[in-house]
Amino acid sequence: MEDSQSEHQRMVRRHHREKKELQARIQSMKNAVPKSDRKRRKQLLLDVARLEAELEQKHQQELEKFQESFPDDSNLDSVTEDLAKMDLENQPPRLSRAQRRCERRAAIERARLERIAEAEREHLASFRHDEEEKLAAILEAKNLEMKDIPADGHCMYRAIQDQLVFSVTVESLRRRTADYLRKHVDDFLPFFSNPETGDAYSRNDFMSYCHDIMHSAAWGGQLELRALSHVLQTPIEVIQSDSPALLIGEEYTQKPLTLVYLRYSCNLGEHYNSVKPLEAGAVGGTAPRLL
Template structure:
């Protein structure tokens, strides 16, 4: 027969459920915001961080209250034990030896370690069934058919440009991150009629004004603003090279098919990091070491 669940077990179970519910809510929030809407995605990141911080603070407070309750129970037990002592020397009663403070500390440490191991095991199972793991499996299959594998790119807002930079370097071109951003922004400014209709104010829903469009281009050039479809289009036109984007959940797309150069290949990952979207580069598939 299974041991009855303690108050600590019930609290951990409740907190795990609340974390899963929050992750589902966050995913729903992400899906509701267009990838090319930088302002709303920035606000989304702040909202998500706030939600996660509030839940973490709530869980910490619950643990403090639980520990206070446990300590109170132990104090009551100690008082009961003192009152039950028979101090009559003529009729001594056998006394059950209580665990020492050191033993209690060891028991508590062992219980916490066991809980930590259980959490790690649950996280590993969840990861194996989660979106990130499934996405990696699909991408490995697609890339394996092309004799390619993922080459990891830093997740710092520059991932699109760093992935393109990596691909160009393999062709002997040393065009760097700063130049790629600068030329992308300048090309968008010079061809505003091609890019402006796809940019809207997140509050009003109206198309960007010239001032808002100029600010957007400045962010492309001078900040770590994340790049998406518009920047990919601008990059192909700047480089005169097609860009092939492999993704797990949708067919591979090629931007800039009008150019005859061999495409450079990027991998688009929807579930790679906290906010999801991320670009990686690729490299030739390496044989697994025995």
């Protein structure tokens, strides 16, 4: 009995020491990464969450191994056995040692996943902040600022709608995009593929895709923007944070419509916003009126 208690105390003291050592190591890791180095700071968050989870799991496994080695030296078991002898109503059944181990392991795993998820959320928030800062600088050089568009699946079409100098519905833009793609299927089909598998679309798949453009909130991308530039006979400029601006429909001479592409701003995925002048004034250039 005394030997097992001494062993338990040594293990508890060692666990406490290892936790302090890990915290010192984490602090040293943090000090080694400059706060200005956002990329390394992001990775640091994930590394810290992994190290803490690994140590907690190691300690839990050692505790369980100790309890298995000294099954008759558990105060918790003694208390549980005494309670079991009492005639209490509406009490849940006593859990076995194996069930308690499973519950502890499940709790540790939940805590580990939550720490990793929190680190990833901070990681994403940092990416989002960086992206917004870069875009703000790019737009300021053009005397523009971002104009928020709802993230409802129609954002690309709503951003185009916002840039036009005449009234048009999102439904009309979607319908005209789908109609143009159907009429020029041979021009666009080679560039369409399944986003999950990478397999090329068949002609029937392409027609089904066009149907979804008209009748759902399917997201739009570069090929839909190219179709819209032909429909509107107007260039479309897409400003991005980490790449040069993309100009679609450069064969047209109208003033481009300007969209902002964001990779990290929306929890659901990629997103398009519109722009507006930093000072009051008209937005967008002259464009042909839709019939």
